[in-house]
Amino acid sequence: MTQELRDSLKAIARRSLPGGSRGAPRVAVLCYHSVHPSSPTASVSSEGFRRQLEWLSNQCDVVPFDQVRTVADRGSCRRPVVAITFDDAFSDNYYHAWPVLAELEMPATFFITTGLVARQPTVIERFARLLSVDSSAIEPLSWAQVAEMRSGGMSIGAHSVTHPNLAAIEADEARWEIETSRRVLENVLGEDVTSFAYPFGKPKHAFTSRTVAQVRAAGFSHGGAITCRTLRRGGHPLRGPRIPINSDSLEGLQSVIAGA
Numbered sequence: 001m002t003q004e005l006r007d008s009l010k011a012i013a014r015r016s017l018p019g020g021s022r023g024a025p026r027v028a029v030l031c032y033h034s035v036h037p038s039s040p041t042a043s044v045s046s047e048g049f050r051r052q053l054e055w056l057s058n059q060c061d062v063v064p065f066d067q068v069r070t071v072a073d074r075g076s077c078r079r080p081v082v083a084i085t086f087d088d089a090f091s092d093n094y095y096h097a098w099p100v101l102a103e104l105e106m107p108a109t110f111f112i113t114t115g116l117v118a119r120q121p122t123v124i125e126r127f128a129r130l131l132s133v134d135s136s137a138i139e140p141l142s143w144a145q146v147a148e149m150r151s152g153g154m155s156i157g158a159h160s161v162t163h164p165n166l167a168a169i170e171a172d173e174a175r176w177e178i179e180t181s182r183r184v185l186e187n188v189l190g191e192d193v194t195s196f197a198y199p200f201g202k203p204k205h206a207f208t209s210r211t212v213a214q215v216r217a218a219g220f221s222h223g224g225a226i227t228c229r230t231l232r233r234g235g236h237p238l239r240g241p242r243i244p245i246n247s248d249s250l251e252g253l254q255s256v257i258a259g260a
Contacts, residue, residue: 025075025079025080025081026081026230026257026259027068027071027080027081027231028080028081028082028083028256028257029065029068029082029084029085029224029231029242030082030242030243030253030256031087031226031242031243031244031245032084032085032086032087032097033086033087033088033090034092034093035092035096035097036096039092041131041133043244044245044246044247045248046096046100047248048247048248048250049096051250052245052250053084053100055253055254056082056106056253059079060081061077061081061082062081062084062106063081063082064083064108064155065083065084065157065195065224065240066222068081068083068231069231069235069240072232072233072235073233073234080257080258083107084106084107084108085109085111085157085197085224085242086108086109086110086111087113087159087201088111088113088159089110089117089159090138090139090141091139091142092139093110093141094141098152101154102152107153107154107155108155109154109155109156109195110146111159111196111224112156112157112159112185113159113163114161114180114184114185115162116141116163117140117141117142120162121135123161124138126162126163146188147189155195156185156189157193157194157195157224158181158182158193158196158197158220159181159196159197160178160199161177161180163199164199165200165206166178166198166199166206166211167204167207167210167211171210174211175214178211178214178218178220179218181196182196182218182220192219193220194219194220194221195220195223196215196218196220196222196223196224197224197242198211198215198223198226200226201224201225201242202227203225203227203239206225212238212239222237222238223236223237223238223239224240225242226242227241227243228243228244229241229243230259243256
């Protein structure tokens with residue numbers, strides 16, 4: 001990509017953000033994984049995350065994940081609408097993401113891999129392989145931290161037990177992953193858990209129509225995929241697109257929201 005094209009895209013983003021000149025404002029769900037001041041596996045650094053949240057707070061309406069579909073279908077907001085989500089359940093979510101969210105009074109949903117929080121050795125080893133790090137570098141949330149974030153106003157959703165590719169395993173195994181993750185979280189939190197994020201998240205590759213049907217049958221009403229686009233009116237509530245954020249770049253985030 002030439003510098004001229006990059007500059008043009010940035011200019012489009014800046015012009016588009018006020019968001020009402022060409023139809024309803026955009027509705028985007030962002031997906032983070034890890035926020036850390038120095039870890040090479042972090043989605044964003046702590047400083048980058050704060051800059052992004054401060055910009056979102058000033059320029060967008062930030063809503064909980066389970067409300068974003070209603071907002072998209074209504075199409076009545078004057079500014080871009082954003083939901084913030086986290087996948088997996090790394091401890092840095094508690095130490096470096098939640099304090100900033102709480103300070104700025106912004107909601108977020110944390111999708112929990114229950115076997116990771118339970119510190120199951122095979123699950124920790126799976127994440128170590130996925131991230132190409134030693135298993136000692138994998139630091140999960142604790143159940144107490146999950147409960148504390150929920151009590152502090154954050155939302156909690158399920159993300160399976162062991163983080164498999166649900167489309168690549170047998171139907172009974174996938175059903176167990178989905179149903180068990182919900183049951184474990186509800187036992188911990190003492191309330192219904194209604195949102196689910198598909199591990200790996202890519203439609204057809206990481207989940208299929210079978211998976212969606214299993215998620216619905218398990219009692220979930222909202223589902224999150226990984227699809228690099230914003231929400232559209234009338235979209236399927238269990239196939240919600242989420243845009244992965246893997247950079248500190250503020251201009252990159254602005255372009256995502258603006259659709260440049």
